[in-house]
Amino acid sequence: MIQYEAVIGLEVHAQLSTGSKIFANSGTEAGREPNTLCDPVTLGLPGALPVLNKRVVDFAIKLGLATNCSITRENEFARKHYFYPDLPKGYQISQYDKPICQHGHLLVRVGGEERRVGITRIHLEEDAGKNVHGEHETTSFIDLNRAGVPLVEIVSEPEIRSPEEAGAYMRQMRQIVRYLDICDGNMEEGSLRCDANISLRKVGTEKLGTKVEIKNLNSFRFVERAIRYEITRQTTVLEQGDEIVQETRLWDEQKASTRSMRSKEYAEDYRYFPDPDLLPIVVDNDWIERIRATLPELPEQVYLRFKKGHQLDDYYCELLTEEKHTARYYDKALEVHHNQTALANWITTELFGRLNKENLGMEECPVSPENLGTLVKLIDEDVISGKIAKTVFDEMFSTGASPNSIVEATGLQQISNRDEIGGIIDEVLTQHPEQIAEFRDGKTKMLGFFVGQIMKRTAGKANPKVVNELLMAKLKGD
Amino acid sequence: MSLDQKDVLHVAKLSALELSEQEAEEFTKDLQDILGYVERLESVDVHGVVPTSHVHGIVNDFRDDIAKNSLKLEEVAEMAPEFKGGGFRVPKVL
Known part of the structure; x- marks a missing residue:
């Protein structure tokens, strides 16, 4: 039997966390009353002219530098035409042949192995509005609050080979944009979403098969499940001697399958041309270096520092570096008391457990890293037992008090006399x-x-x- | 460059427009005329001229990232052909 291998490319859309839209003054907050973030540019009123938000370019350069891209010096915006009511102008302002970042890569870890996945390009564009199609209604409801919210689209090379690798790539991308503070990474609300291009080819051959695009995958699980399903579906089609139809499909979580949305025949005819309303952007070295100076320590670097510097195993490294706040927390706790494994363990079990239970993020953690460091110090110095420490920790979490004051107030000191x-x-x-x-x-x-x-x-x-x-x-x- | 009725129908479809046969014929002729007019530019010798999309020579025109001045919902509603329950209403699209 012929063996096939999957060729997968991902297009990740990330909403940039700016205060205002990419070309207009309106705000960008999610969850506002529909159509209250509209202005002449957002509505596409005749005569309204777009002016680019500088921070959007800063953010894109930041992401480009963090993903090993080269930054394009002469940039341009282009109009991408398609007709849909969530796009009042009749075109989306995007970038076409001059994207802001090109030729980057990510190192993706799957099952202990590291693979390099190329990034073809990162370009800037505006988001579209939202359509709501009520089941028993003859009209669609349009909310244009999201129209014009800045997006970066990150296009990978078709170098991903499995659903797991796609999931890992997506996770890492989320981790990076969150470390950079350029996108909140909220997949449920759609701040981060992705389209997957999938084709199959015979193992050992170079030629790419016909690809199918799956749109709007907004969770890691959906990315993996949809790709897994699509690989099976395409394998069956090919094994029956049929041909793959180039089309756009949608993932249906309830049915756990993909279904055809539209064929590519009309969709790809976007009639791009340079947008005459927007001036070119020239990025010079100074600008790039100014942004480079603002780059935080990146997840990959933190990971290596924890692994090598603190001799932590992969499991702890992964958990502690997933969020920037967690990594910082661990660093700060270590400054108080340098017991690497014990602190890693306390953070990833007791602390994560309580945070999860209370539905709190690391940045809202009621226990300061200094206090957690002190707690572990008290254990190591035999002031309290490990068992009592859990009681003290509970109290610390509920009241935010320091372990010393709790131990003193409640007489929980260990008796070692x-x-x-x-x-x-x-x-x-x-x-x-x-x-x-x-x-x-x-x-x-x-x-x-x-x-x-x-x-x-x-x-x-x-x-x-x-x-x-x-x-x-x-x-x-x- | 020439353009026939098939192209016109294709563009109409991309724009979600329904054209009657008569309209399709008219537009084909109109568009052919426009293309013919623009085609005269092809006689200009542009050998050695770098392609450009802007002629002002101005670059990097930005605004600061400050949110302000959204329209009031009533103002937005007033401009819309149909507006109900806080949203624009359009023929159902799927």
Whole structure:
């Protein structure tokens, strides 16, 4: 049987988090009352002229530098014509043959392997409005608040080979735009979405097969599932000796399948031409260097620093670098107390657990990194036990208080004083002669009983190491 | 460059316009005339001239990223042929 391999390219659209639209003064906030972010340019009124928002160009250059692109010196906007009511002018202002960034790449990690995926181009464009088609209505509802919101479209080379790789690429792209603070990455609200181009070819051949485009995938899961489905569908078509039709399909999550939306025959005829309303943009070295100076440490760099510098395993590295805020948090906590693994563990288990439960983001975390660092320090210095630390942590999360003040106020300090513990052990042993006899008859699990009794008397505060040591000595010595 | 009725119908379809046969004929002739007029430019010798899309010589005209001046909803509604429940209403498109 013929073996096929998938050839996948992704077009990722990211909404830039500017305060105003790309060519107009209206604001960009999501969730506003429909059509309250409109102005003559957004509405496409005759005579209204677009003027470019400078920050949009800054953001695109920033993304280009972070994804190893070369920045185009002479840029131009073009009109892309298609007729749809969410686009009042009858064309979308985009870039065509002079995109702002070109020839970049990302390193994508899948299952411990790293693969380079090329980025063909990143271009600037305006978003369209929203259509709502009510089921029992004869008209469609148009909201133009989103029309004119700045977008970057990031086009990958067709170098992705599996659904998992596509998902990883998408995750990494989201991570980067969020590190750069140029897009909130909210996929549910559509701030980040992607189209996937998929074709199959016989293994070992170069020639690309006919491609199918799947539109508007707005979750990592959908990206992977839609591509997986499409690979299976195309394989079946080819195995039956039929041909793939070049078309645009939509992912239907409910039916877990793709369905045809339109054939490419008409859709691709966009009649691009340079937009005479907008002047060219010339980007010089100064501009590029000014932006380069604002680049934060990128996820890939943080990952390597954590892996090599802190000897963390891939699992921790991935979790701690997923969000910029988490990486910063970890760095700050380490400044207080340099126990790399313990802090990684506390953040990714206890802290993530509580944040998830309360539905909070890392940036809203009620426990400061300094306080978490201090908490782990208290454990390491035997001031509190690991078990008590969880109680202290809960209190820290609820009140935002420092671990020191909680430990002091509630008397949760660990008891490590040998005399004090020795006295308690003596008391327990005196009260349980039968259990001592059982222990000496070989029932070693009675040891647990004694420890339990001691912990009960000290409300869990006795240092378990000291307890075990003294208890054994007393049981054997007596 | 020549243009026939098929091209006109194609462009009409892209623009979601319905043309009667008579209109299609008229537009074909009109567009042929316009193209013929523009075609005269082809007689100009542009050998060695760099293609350009702007002639002003001005570049980098920006505005700052400051949101202001959205129209009031009533003003937007007033301009629309049909506006209901806070939104434009258009023939159903899918």
